[in-house]
Amino acid sequence: MSDIRYTPGAAGAASAALPLRQYHPAHEPHPENGTALGFWLYLMSDCLIFAALFATYGVLGRSYAAGPTGAQLFDLTLVAINTAFLLLSSITFGFAMLRKQQNDVKGTLVWLAVTGFFGLCFLGLELYEFAHLIHQGATPQRSAFLSAFFTLVGTHGLHVTFGLIWLVVLMVQIGKHGLIHENKRRLMCLSMFWHFLDVVWIGVFTFVYLMGVL
Amino acid sequence: MSAAQHTAHAGHDHHDDHGDHHGDVGPHSSLRDYTIGFVLSVILTAIPFWLVMAKVIADRNTAVLVLGAFAVVQILVHMVYFLHMNGKVEGGWTMLSTIFTVVFVAIAIAGTLWVMFHMNANMMPGHPTPTPPTHEAPGHSTP
Numbered sequence: 001m002s003d004i005r006y007t008p009g010a011a012g013a014a015s016a017a018l019p020l021r022q023y024h025p026a027h028e029p030h031p032e033n034g035t036a037l038g039f040w041l042y043l044m045s046d047c048l049i050f051a052a053l054f055a056t057y058g059v060l061g062r063s064y065a066a067g068p069t070g071a072q073l074f075d076l077t078l079v080a081i082n083t084a085f086l087l088l089s090s091i092t093f094g095f096a097m098l099r100k101q102q103n104d105v106k107g108t109l110v111w112l113a114v115t116g117f118f119g120l121c122f123l124g125l126e127l128y129e130f131a132h133l134i135h136q137g138a139t140p141q142r143s144a145f146l147s148a149f150f151t152l153v154g155t156h157g158l159h160v161t162f163g164l165i166w167l168v169v170l171m172v173q174i175g176k177h178g179l180i181h182e183n184k185r186r187l188m189c190l191s192m193f194w195h196f197l198d199v200v201w202i203g204v205f206t207f208v209y210l211m212g213v214l
Numbered sequence: 215m216s217a218a219q220h221t222a223h224a225g226h227d228h229h230d231d232h233g234d235h236h237g238d239v240g241p242h243s244s245l246r247d248y249t250i251g252f253v254l255s256v257i258l259t260a261i262p263f264w265l266v267m268a269k270v271i272a273d274r275n276t277a278v279l280v281l282g283a284f285a286v287v288q289i290l291v292h293m294v295y296f297l298h299m300n301g302k303v304e305g306g307w308t309m310l311s312t313i314f315t316v317v318f319v320a321i322a323i324a325g326t327l328w329v330m331f332h333m334n335a336n337m338m339p340g341h342p343t344p345t346p347p348t349h350e351a352p353g354h355s356t357p
Binding site for chain 1: 242243244245247248251252255256259262263266267274277278281282284285288289292293296297303304307308311312314315318319322323326327330331
């Protein structure tokens, strides 16, 4: 009987017509696309995590404990290639979104696969860099600078990893069900997530790598 | 929108408007937006890397400021062209939450650095603890 409140005019008919768990009767105003705003709020809260990690790196970034410095460790050529991978994956995701707008399932999947490939290249190169650093003895335990470095860059890498898992799962779903409304919504969220990671990477390569070798 | 109208628009409008509301979710993007964004971000990435790798700017503080400025501009480019930010999305709530986050992040990072470097300066080993000027007079003055 709680449905009566929504439809004072035709109480009896509405309570029969509306299922119990329908929270938005058609005549009630509701946001057209609340998911986008909700997911944006999640990204903003994720932004705060990165803000804390950037602030930590800013404080500890020069505490080398007589260990290796950023200028000695960082290979900028490697970072430039990595940045190119992530930037390319951003534009290829854009192409996937354009194919999605055309309801082109195959084109969307192809561009998503290309995006995943570049994401994988980025991750592979980053893991190679980490392995190289650890092999040189520049482990997270070596100094406060390296602890902060591995935490910040590692957290970003972890986000990319989860983005890749999400990408693969979504590709399977699109392959199975096509570009239905739900899959388009998921694709929109992943697109925001992926571009957001690119934005965070701008901060990483500027404040950690470029300013680190100055 | 009919198919005829759509093809008429497609010539100059890069098919960014389908007209059907429920068939698609999220902001409509266009090839033009992504291309502009990509070209700008390539330029804005290449210049800072070149500045540092070719050691163009000798002064460290100037270099930090210039690199920071490039990062800010590139983040704005990504926000506008890749994340399709503007004041109208979601009735302005997206923009409002972003502004809030930017203010929060600025206070958190700038505040942390400010406080921690002051602490560093005051806690440095061998650094004399600053004493209030009233106690600096030699001899003691008991009433």
